[in-house]
Amino acid sequence: MKVLVLGGDGYLGWPTALHLSDCGHEVAVLDNGARRGYDDELGVTSLVPIRRLDERVTAWEEVSGAQLSIYHGDLLDAEYVSATLAEFRPDAVVHFAEQRSAPYSMLDRDHATYTQHNNVVGTLNLLYGIAETDPDIHLVKLGTLGEYGTPNIDIEEGWLTVEHNGRSDRVLFPKRPGSFYHLSKVHDSHNIEFACRAWDLRATDLNQGVVYGHHTAQTGRDERLATRFDYDAVFGTVLNRFIVQAVLGEPLTVYGSGGQTRGVIDIRDTVECVRLAVENPAERGEFRVFNQLTESFSVGELAKLVADIHPCTEITHLDNPRVEADQHHYNVVSTGLAELGLRPHLLADTLITSMFELVERHAGRVNRAALLPATQWRLPGR
Numbered sequence: 001m002k003v004l005v006l007g008g009d010g011y012l013g014w015p016t017a018l019h020l021s022d023c024g025h026e027v028a029v030l031d032n033g034a035r036r037g038y039d040d041e042l043g044v045t046s047l048v049p050i051r052r053l054d055e056r057v058t059a060w061e062e063v064s065g066a067q068l069s070i071y072h073g074d075l076l077d078a079e080y081v082s083a084t085l086a087e088f089r090p091d092a093v094v095h096f097a098e099q100r101s102a103p104y105s106m107l108d109r110d111h112a113t114y115t116q117h118n119n120v121v122g123t124l125n126l127l128y129g130i131a132e133t134d135p136d137i138h139l140v141k142l143g144t145l146g147e148y149g150t151p152n153i154d155i156e157e158g159w160l161t162v163e164h165n166g167r168s169d170r171v172l173f174p175k176r177p178g179s180f181y182h183l184s185k186v187h188d189s190h191n192i193e194f195a196c197r198a199w200d201l202r203a204t205d206l207n208q209g210v211v212y213g214h215h216t217a218q219t220g221r222d223e224r225l226a227t228r229f230d231y232d233a234v235f236g237t238v239l240n241r242f243i244v245q246a247v248l249g250e251p252l253t254v255y256g257s258g259g260q261t262r263g264v265i266d267i268r269d270t271v272e273c274v275r276l277a278v279e280n281p282a283e284r285g286e287f288r289v290f291n292q293l294t295e296s297f298s299v300g301e302l303a304k305l306v307a308d309i310h311p312c313t314e315i316t317h318l319d320n321p322r323v324e325a326d327q328h329h330y331n332v333v334s335t336g337l338a339e340l341g342l343r344p345h346l347l348a349d350t351l352i353t354s355m356f357e358l359v360e361r362h363a364g365r366v367n368r369a370a371l372l373p374a375t376q377w378r379l380p381g382r
C-alpha cells in the first residue's frame with residue numbers, strides 16, 4: 001500500500017514510517033519541523049541525539065534498501081495538503097502531525113490557542129483534502145485515551161449504546177478530557193466522525209494511552225535511525241521520565257497521591273497497531289475507534305516498578321500541577337486491535353533495565369531543571 005505518514009519526523013511518526021516501510025509499504029513522510037522547534041523554544045533537546053530528517057531517510061535507504069519520500073509542509077496550508085495528496089496518491093494517511101503535549105497546551109492562552117488551531121484546523125484541512133482528492137483514502141488518526149477522561153463507568157471502544165426514556169441509540173462515548181490538548185483531539189474526533197457520515201470517508205481513530213520505550217526493530221538497526229527521547233516535564237511521558245530521574249539520582253516526581261491510572265503501551269506496539277489499522281481499513285462511511293493500550297497502571301505503581309529495580313531511588317509526591325482525579329474507576333475496553341492480531345509487549349523489568357543503560361549513555365545531555373513541572377493547570381491563586 002502507499003502510506004503517507006504526517007508528523008513523520010516525531011517520536012512515534014518516524015518509527016511508524018520505518019515499520020510500515022519494513023513491512024513492504026511505499027511510505028512518504030510529511031513534517032513541518034514543529035517538534036524540533038518546540039525544543040528550541042523550551043531550551044531542551046532529545047536525550048538521544050537525532051539526525052535531520054533527510055539524514056534519517058538516507059540512513060534507512062542504506063540499511064534497508066527501501067526509499068522514503070519526504071514532504072516538508074504544514075497541514076495549516078490547505079492547498080499544500082491537497083496538492084500533496086494528489087501527487088502521492090496514498091491508500092492510507094497516518095496522522096501524527098499535531099501538537100501532542102498536554103502541559104504545553106496549558107502553558108498560557110497563546111499555547112492553548114496555538115494547540116487547538118494547529119490540531120483542529122490541520123485535521124479539517126486534511127479531511128477536505130481527502131474528500132476532494134479521493135474519498136477512498138483511509139485516514140488513520142492518532143487520538144488519545146485522555147479524550148475520555150476518567151468517568152465512573154467502563155470506557156467503551158469509542159461508541160456507547162444508550163437507552164433513554166424507552167428509546168435506544170449508539171452515540172460517541174461521552175468525553176471529559178483534562179487539558180486543552182486533549183480537548184483538541186476530542187474536537188478532531190467529532191469532525192472526523194461527521195466527515196465519515198457526511199462525505200462517506202473512512203477513518204480509524206486510535207485512542208492511544210501513554211507511550212513508553214525508545215527502540216523499535218527498525219530504529220535499533222543504526223544509531224542514525226534513533227527516534228527522539230523526551231524527558232522534560234512538558235513533552236516527556238511519565239515512565240520514560242521516571243527512568244531518566246532514577247538514572248540521574250533524582251527523586252521520581254509522582255504528582256499528587258499517584259493513584260491516577262492510565263493505559264500504557266510500548267512504542268513497539270504503537271507502530272504495530274498502526275500497521276494493523278492501515279492493513280485492515282475501516283469501511284467507507286465508517287468512523288472506527290480502537291482503544292490503543294496494552295495495560296493499565298497507576299502512576300504510583302509505575303514509580304514503584306522503577307524504584308524497585310534501580311538502587312537507591314527515592315519517590316517524591318509533588319502537589320499535582322494538573323487537574324485530574326487521583327482516585328477513580330478505570331476499566332478500558334480494548335478488543336479491536338487484539339482481534340486484528342496484536343500481540344503486546346507487556347511492561348517488563350528487562351525493558352526498564354535496557355532503558356537505564358540507554359539513559360546512562362546520554363545522561364550528560366540532560367537539563368536537570370527541565371525535569372520539574374513548571375505548568376500549572378489552575379489559575380494563579382486558585
Ligand SMILES: O=c1ccn([C@@H]2O[C@H](COP(=O)(O)OP(=O)(O)O[C@H]3O[C@H](CS(=O)(=O)O)[C@@H](O)[C@H](O)[C@H]3O)[C@@H](O)[C@H]2O)c(=O)[nH]1
Pocket residue numbers: 100101102103143144145146147182208209210211235236237238239241253254255256260262263299322324
Ligand atoms: O513526572 C510526572 C509526569 C506525569 N505524571 C502523571 O502521569 C500521568 C501521565 O502523564 P504524561 O505526561 O505521561 O501523559 P499525558 O500528559 O497524559 O500525555 C501523554 O499521553 C497521552 C495519552 S493519555 O494520557 O491521554 O492516555 C498522549 O495523548 C499525549 O500525547 C502524551 O504526551 C498524568 O496523570 C500525570 O499527572 C506524574 O505523576 N509525574
